[in-house]
Amino acid sequence: MSDTHTINTGSCLCGSVTYEISGHLGLFQYCHCSRCRKTTGSAFAANLFVAPTQFKWMQGEDKVGRYELANAKHFASAFCTQCGSNLPWLTKTGKAVVVPAGTLNETLDIAPKANTFYASRAPWEKCVSELPMFDELPAR
Numbered sequence: 001m002s003d004t005h006t007i008n009t010g011s012c013l014c015g016s017v018t019y020e021i022s023g024h025l026g027l028f029q030y031c032h033c034s035r036c037r038k039t040t041g042s043a044f045a046a047n048l049f050v051a052p053t054q055f056k057w058m059q060g061e062d063k064v065g066r067y068e069l070a071n072a073k074h075f076a077s078a079f080c081t082q083c084g085s086n087l088p089w090l091t092k093t094g095k096a097v098v099v100p101a102g103t104l105n106e107t108l109d110i111a112p113k114a115n116t117f118y119a120s121r122a123p124w125e126k127c128v129s130e131l132p133m134f135d136e137l138p139a140r
């Protein structure tokens with residue numbers, strides 16, 4: 001099967017850190033929990049889950065910072081110590097790597113399948129489809 005050789009690559013904003021994922025991308029979902037909102041600074045995290053054996057750092061691993069939230073069972077975060085971008089992080093249990101989908105380079109052939117912790121969403125969150133769409137910044 002050709003798709004067993006699928007490779008996806010990703011990087012942080014400054015490009016110091018790059019990574020590669022081999023094989024199928026797993027679960028893809030939006031998480032609206034307060035931890036994901038804080039760590040991404042956004043309304044929700046767009047996270048993909050892959051097995052640790054599928055993931056490897058290609059460049060700049062020494063620039064990857066990690067923060068482990070004391071009381072969390074799974075949650076941690078990783079980031080580029082140079083540009084601050086979120087990066088894939090190994091769960092505290094070591095069972096999965098959580099990949100922020102926005103750090104991937106390729107167009108994905110899968111789409112998010114669910115919203116998790118939707119009850120914890122920010123009170124100001126609106127479904128994107130309810131808002132006007134501009135292809136770029138709107139004209140002033």
Ligand SMILES: [Zn+2]
Nearest residue numbers: 012014080083
């Ligand atoms: Zn960076």
Ligand SMILES: [Zn+2]
Nearest residue numbers: 031032033036
């Ligand atoms: Zn979350």
